[in-house]
Amino acid sequence: MIAQTPSPPYYAVIFTSIRTDKEDDYAQTARLMLELAQQQDGFLGIESARDTLGITVSYWRDLASIQNWKQQTDHLVAQQKGKTDWYKHYKTRIALVERDYGFDLQ
Amino acid sequence: MIAQTPSPPYYAVIFTSIRTDKEDDYAQTARLMLELAQQQDGFLGIESARDTLGITVSYWRDLASIQNWKQQTDHLVAQQKGKTDWYKHYKTRIALVERDYGFDLQ
Numbered sequence: 001m002i003a004q005t006p007s008p009p010y011y012a013v014i015f016t017s018i019r020t021d022k023e024d025d026y027a028q029t030a031r032l033m034l035e036l037a038q039q040q041d042g043f044l045g046i047e048s049a050r051d052t053l054g055i056t057v058s059y060w061r062d063l064a065s066i067q068n069w070k071q072q073t074d075h076l077v078a079q080q081k082g083k084t085d086w087y088k089h090y091k092t093r094i095a096l097v098e099r100d101y102g103f104d105l106q
Numbered sequence: 107m108i109a110q111t112p113s114p115p116y117y118a119v120i121f122t123s124i125r126t127d128k129e130d131d132y133a134q135t136a137r138l139m140l141e142l143a144q145q146q147d148g149f150l151g152i153e154s155a156r157d158t159l160g161i162t163v164s165y166w167r168d169l170a171s172i173q174n175w176k177q178q179t180d181h182l183v184a185q186q187k188g189k190t191d192w193y194k195h196y197k198t199r200i201a202l203v204e205r206d207y208g209f210d211l212q
Binding site for chain 2: 002
């Protein structure tokens with residue numbers, strides 16, 4: 001659930017969104033995009049949560065792997081559908097992870 | 107809901123967590139920490155969502171403002187309680203936001 005990422009530096013794509021109430025094939029497409037992302041070169045992990053706001057953070061080796069994923073054909077179709085049907089608002093932030101630390105209950 | 111952050115560069119603190127089933131004063135403390143964070147110098151915004159996983163992303167002007175918030179006294183107490191009571195696992199990632207772009211439904 002919490003992504004097992006390597007030691008920094010690596011990149012994070014923080015995608016924050018508010019959905020419309022259109023369902024269509026949103027859930028199916030979201031599952032497909034998750035599967036496709038995981039197959040991309042440079043993919044390191046993903047974390048996702050939604051209540052009113054949705055936040056998905058995907059982790060990548062470098063900017064080139066993020067750019068390749070952004071231009072992947074099926075993903076381009078989904079991005080377009082996101083704008084026309086599924087999202088009221090979204091924001092994408094590309095960020096270089098410089099440090100990380102964690103805690104696991106023993 | 108989606109944070110209105112200034113133009114990059116700025117910093118993101120990505121806090122991903124899995125809760126225990128202990129409630130205690132978690133909700134009250136979470137609200138208090140949100141209020142306190144917003145009063146910190148350098149605070150730019152915050153986004154939060156939880157279903158199985160919780161993701162909170164707070165945005166900051168620079169590393170110094172993140173460090174000051176990490177060391178804020180009440181926040182230190184809450185961090186300790188997080189480890190002993192509220193979280194099974196968490197991971198914190200400090201990331202420099204280099205680019206952002208968005209979409210708003212007209």
